[in-house]
Amino acid sequence: MPYVPTITTMIRLDHSHAVSAFHRYGSETAWWRKRAIVTSVCRALEIHAQLEEEFFYPALARIAPTDEILKKSQSEHDQLREIIAKLRGMGPENAAYDSLFMELMRDTLHHVADEETKLLPLAERALGPELRTLGAQMMRRRMQLLGEHPVEMAVNTAGTFPVATAVVATVLACGVARLVRGNRHARAA
Ligand SMILES: [Fe+2]
Numbered sequence: 001m002p003y004v005p006t007i008t009t010m011i012r013l014d015h016s017h018a019v020s021a022f023h024r025y026g027s028e029t030a031w032w033r034k035r036a037i038v039t040s041v042c043r044a045l046e047i048h049a050q051l052e053e054e055f056f057y058p059a060l061a062r063i064a065p066t067d068e069i070l071k072k073s074q075s076e077h078d079q080l081r082e083i084i085a086k087l088r089g090m091g092p093e094n095a096a097y098d099s100l101f102m103e104l105m106r107d108t109l110h111h112v113a114d115e116e117t118k119l120l121p122l123a124e125r126a127l128g129p130e131l132r133t134l135g136a137q138m139m140r141r142r143m144q145l146l147g148e149h150p151v152e153m154a155v156n157t158a159g160t161f162p163v164a165t166a167v168v169a170t171v172l173a174c175g176v177a178r179l180v181r182g183n184r185h186a187r188a189a
């Protein structure tokens with residue numbers, strides 16, 4: 001079977017890209033760069049949250065419907081969305097811009113820590129081969145969601161995680177396509 005990353009690998013990759021994107025932002029950063037980082041991080045977090053809600057959380061709900069961390073995860077995503085909406089409504093010249101972005105960072109890191117220490121290990125213990133099936137579904141859906149915002153993604157040069165993960169996903173998908181072609185040729189020979 002061609003290599004497909006598991007859903008938990010993809011989620012961890014998104015998290016580490018988010019952390020490094022946050023660290024590129026400082027109060028002394030140029031305003032245009034602040035805006036580029038914030039635009040990119042916000043879009044990336046929205047895509048990441050949507051993917052988790054469509055694939056990861058429903059799979060966890062089947063195996064651990066009463067898990068306390070899982071139960072609060074959706075509302076934490078909604079809180080992140082509220083901060084994102086506020087950030088989009090102001091510019092870097094606003095005195096509250098830095099502190100709001102720091103709030104987004106704190107809340108995201110707290111949420112990510114819960115996922116990495118509780119939810120991802122839980123999924124890895126219980127879901128077995130389904131982790132790869134879910135990974136493939138999530139990869140396809142990510143490409144679809146990124147395709148809905150090609151201009152925003154192309155203009156944004158902050159190099160944050162939806163783009164980086166999309167590149168990884170594309171490389172993997174190309175690798176998969178080559179493997180499939182190779183198998184076909186091998187069978188035809
Ligand atoms: Fe999440």
Ligand SMILES: [Fe+2]
Binds near residue numbers: 015048052
């Ligand atoms: Fe996450």
